[in-house]
Amino acid sequence: MSDLESVADGLRAARAEGRSATELALRCRTELGSAFGVISFIAVFRSAFDVPLPVLQRAQAWQGFGWGAEQISDEEFSDLLAPWLTD
Template sequence: MGATNLRRLAKDVLGPAFGPVSFVAAFRSAFGIPIDVLQRALAWQGFNSGGNVISDEDFTNLLADWINDPEGK
């Protein structure tokens, strides 16, 4: 499962409790992704945060070094 699908799964499981802080905590805990990388990932279009937005592909590629993702790096 790639980063995009994992993020959607976490949101489905946690419901309204899933937001930027829980994303960072869950992905840091589960995959050991550095905080600076997770901060960049918060710009993903799936978070609807406005400003500088990154695509699903950019989100997946950014996290691919830590998540076994056949579509990533």
Template sequence: MADEEEIKRELARLARAGIEPIKLIRWLRLELGEQFSEFSFCRYFIEVFDVPLFNVRRASSWVGLPYGAYLSDEEVNAMLMPLRVRGD
């Protein structure tokens, strides 16, 4: 697993390349492995992207996550887009 700063840089790079939020969440889950959690997802997205905490917390209810989730890919993408990298 890469260190936190490398992960943040890669999330930002992927978002700048136009990768949709759902694919970024999948990438983050693979990158973090067992360390992935609702908290780590929210923390990385809040630290890297200029997106409201409310939207990130809601997005953690995506069906692709293991903890009682129900939101579709389309719903999660809609609530997180457009992804703007902090500082850009």
């Protein structure tokens, strides 16, 4: 099992425990450490929750990541991912 698959499994388990989208994203970043980036974020969330690529491309602008000039808030990030993080 690759690191990305292992992190995806951990995110699924954390979501089942009630973790929010922002908590999952922060966990992803922490677990991947120096391997964390736009591509790994998209790969892990796509694997864990089957989020469509265009949604993840928008989600990667979350202010918690600090990537790029145009950033989205915690609320927008959570709302964007909500349809795929349902129980």
